[in-house]
Amino acid sequence: MPSRHIRLDLPASTVPERVRVAFARLRSELSIPDDFPPEVLDEAASSVHRDEHAGTRLDLRDLPFVTIDPPGSKDLDQAVHLSRSDDGGYVVDYAIADVGRVVVPGGAVDTEAHLRGVTFYAPDGRTPLHPPVLSEDGASLLPGVDRAAAAWRVVLDDRGEIVDVAVRRALVRSRAQLTYTEVQDALDAGTADENLVLLREVGALREARERDRGGVSIDVPEQNVTLHEDGTYSIELRSVLPAEGWNAQVSLLTGIAAASLMRAGEIGILRTLPASDPRDVERLRRTALAVGIDWPVEVPYAELLSTLDSKVPQDAAFLNEATSLFRGAGYLAFTGPVPEGSEHAAIAAEYSHVTAPLRRLVDRYTTEICLALSAGEGAAGVPSWVTDAFADLPKTMARSGQRASSFERAGVDIVEAALLTGRVGETFRGVVVDVDGKDPRKGVVVVDDPAVRGTLTSGSHDLPLGEPVAVELTEVSIESRKIRFSYGG
Known part of the structure; x- marks a missing residue:
């Protein structure tokens, strides 16, 4: 695939x-x-x-x-x-x-x-x-x-x-x-x-x-x-x-x-x-929300994917994430x-x-x-x-x-x-697409511009799974291949 x-x-x-x-x-x-x-x-x-x-x-x-x-x-x-x-x-x-x-x-x-x-x-x-x-x-x-x-x-x-x-x-x-x-x-x-x-x-x-x-x-x-x-x-x-x-x-x-x-x-x-895995499908549903794609509950992912157009930026970002299925x-x-x-x-x-x-x-x-x-x-x-x-x-x-x-x-x-690189401290809009099962203050966010993934942590609040959030870029490292965001609630 x-x-x-x-x-x-x-x-x-x-x-x-x-x-x-x-x-x-x-x-x-x-x-x-x-x-x-x-x-x-x-x-x-x-x-x-x-x-x-x-x-x-x-x-x-x-x-x-x-x-x-x-x-x-x-x-x-x-x-x-x-x-x-x-x-x-x-x-x-x-x-x-x-x-x-x-x-x-x-x-x-x-x-x-x-x-x-x-x-x-x-x-x-x-x-x-x-x-x-x-x-x-x-x-x-x-x-x-x-x-x-x-x-x-x-x-x-x-x-x-x-x-x-x-x-x-x-x-x-x-x-x-x-x-x-x-x-x-x-x-x-x-x-x-x-x-x-x-x-x-x-x-x-x-x-x-x-x-x-x-x-x-x-x-x-x-x-x-x-x-x-x-x-x-x-x-x-x-x-x-x-x-x-x-x-x-x-x-x-x-x-x-x-x-x-x-x-x-x-x-x-x-x-x-x-x-x-049903968990991957559910995670992809949250990504659809992150990039603004309407995915009715009753529609199978195969049917949805066939309707998307990679020329549309939101669809393209979603198709990238769909490979995780x-x-x-x-x-x-x-x-x-x-x-x-x-x-x-x-x-x-x-x-x-x-x-x-x-x-x-x-x-x-x-x-x-x-x-x-x-x-x-x-x-x-x-x-x-x-x-x-x-x-x-x-x-x-x-x-x-x-x-x-x-x-x-x-x-x-x-x-x-x-x-x-150089954008640490900036705020980005995104959606929390995954939350750590052991620590709900840790997870993954997909931001919409540019459409990238990064780890996300919250100091005191549980991350709102599937919800739009404003997150701050706190760490970027080319050498260790890391992108980290923080969420203040």
Whole structure:
């Protein structure tokens, strides 16, 4: 599920030294590596052209795939092409970078990928899962070059429901590297080609089917920190474009299709998520009050979230906080019948991560499982290096996921503390969204401008849970990533 993201939209020279030092310290605390060991870089460079399946790949270079990513992206996992079927449905062709082609099981690149687990993101940059010679070049689905891929074909009916699924090793060639803005602008102007028109059509259908299932997608806006002429900083929101949601639905569709293959084949690795804790839902209701969103008691959170618009500042702040509903995600590796607890509650379906192998370790393993099952080889056809990892891979991904979440969360704390530096003693309006069960004079407040969270203490009064309050900023520390407010009653 999505998490909060803040990006420093600043020249490096304007980032305060204290912020740079805080990020360096954070990387050290969480053991986020700065670079790759020499043996990893050497093996990556030598394996760029490795492909033991070169002679058996399906040639799909005639399909006009395109990639759709944020501007400047080089680690391109996915390329998409959509068409209409003869019976009024749709055919979704989705090419995923075949990272298994360039990673030797048990080799230096593989070992380092297991230590990292994922690509780590922070406001000042990212730390990739694989060396750039692979993730941004040899294995990336860059435009105009032949690339090995796991090519998914998902056939849908006219309502967007899955009719058939297959995945094969293929050779593809992306025609263009598009940004979300370019896609949205072309669709809005009526100049988009059939592929993008169908992306909108299929994306909207899949959003409707998600609502039917009781699933929810959160459009978390990116928060860009900008520098003003007077030397002050502020957060400006980049709202989520509809095209981003439609593109995300293709990825979700593929993950659901992958899970269906695994269930039928009685082998796989599913991404799981328990239902939201009622306490988190109640806390989110108080956040709605804090930012001025009307949330009737009888309306489920999934229904409310579908009505919000990340272009509206209050909605954007609420959507950021709504990510707290989705706690306890994990991975379930299985052979035989699918065990209990296999569903992903936010998606409201069984689901597997298969679409981001350049940035997430587990996707390389799940892709190999699906290739074997789709080819009719059954569980016996799954490579031993995949099944040998079943005992440890879920734990590896859980650890790396927790570390990535801590890294992202602490990065947000650093930037928010920097934004409030120099404002100690000022009064802010907010709402108390949480109170310590052991000491009702301690809790958490969300202030409305800027929309940040901080700890809150009261000297003599119990904190008024869920009520608007005026609070004083008493402490800000970039180094310790703290924001503290006090409440006088």
